[in-house]
Amino acid sequence: MSKGLLFVLSGPSGVGKGTVCSALRTRMPELIYSVSATTRQPRAGEVDGVNYFFKSHEQFQEMILNDRLLEHAEYVGNFYGTPRDFxxxxxxxxxxxxxxxxxxGALKVMEKFPEGVFIFLTPPSFEELEQRLHGRGTETVDTIMNRMTVAADELELMKHYDYSVVNDEIDLACMRIQSIIVAEHCKITK
Amino acid sequence: MSKGLLFVLSGPSGVGKGTVCSALRTRMPELIYSVSATTRQPRAGEVDGVNYFFKSHEQFQEMILNDRLLEHAEYVGNFYGTPRDFxxxxxxxxxxxxxxxxxxGALKVMEKFPEGVFIFLTPPSFEELEQRLHGRGTETVDTIMNRMTVAADELELMKHYDYSVVNDEIDLACMRIQSIIVAEHCKITK
Known part of the structure; x- marks a missing residue:
């Protein structure tokens, strides 16, 4: 039996990672998604091991110390990370x-798991990304300007990835990601 | 405008290269196929530049000398080759x-054009390949044994290729090749 492959989908904020991922789940129901570990409290209906692996701060620190996380980050007082074991x-x-x-986070996973397949989701154009960030309608101009700067910096990091997929249409973006998955399984390891 | 990519489909005799190629032509009518140069006489209905580039022996020798062929071979007294210019x-x-x-031929193209994408079409199993060679029904046992030895040697050469595609079902094999084409266009050049 051949080993599976780790596919990492990343890209700047606002590019549509979540939307593409949801569409991909519908198209490829057999694909297993990584479950994050977190120190935040479970919300109503959330199941341990399905939505998240819920951990105490002590447990989370222990995972970091024992190198059981491929990456982790803090967000409004809570920790989130990708468990290596899962x-x-x-x-x-x-x-x-x-x-x-x-x-x-993807760059940290790249360090610990270079055999992964790293896919960068890009906007059709920088203008389009600006449109999408405005489109949310909830942010101030300052916040959007700040996000655009971050996005520009992140686009610079694309060169470290294996593939870039343009998110011009969700169906096309999904088709490209599915093609990458199929092609990677046909690759001859050298 | 980005440059196109050269895709080379190869594999042992009897694996079904021709059948897969025909199916692919129907599915991807926009894909351009390489046209071979040959010294053999055109048959009725064959068009120069469409079926083959028809060349005299002198013209063919000149193409070899000027490195205008990515590979060439002799077959029953006639020469066949892949013109670099086309x-x-x-x-x-x-x-x-x-x-x-x-x-x-593919191995020779690999030397002259290493930036090509080399796909090896494999039989589902060695037994299946033997079945297919028998299935033609026109060869002696000796010829088949000889072909099996050649096929075994050729399977050894798969490691030099970029991808292997199993020809278990024509539709699946075509889908895998189409996925490789899409994925290669998403690749980030390092």
């Missing part, structure tokens, strides 16, 4: 695993 | 080009 167990069982993550 | 002109115009070729 990824490795899935791969060893011969299944692929899919991880959707911010650019900085 | 490949390069197609790529420079921003179009992909597809080349179906025997294993030995």
């Amino acid at each position: 990824v490795e167990d899935t791969l060893n069982a011969g299944n692929d695993i899919f991880l959707e993550i911010e650019v900085q | 490949v390069e002109d197609t790529l420079n115009a921003g179009n992909d080009i597809f080349l179906e070729i025997e294993v030995q």
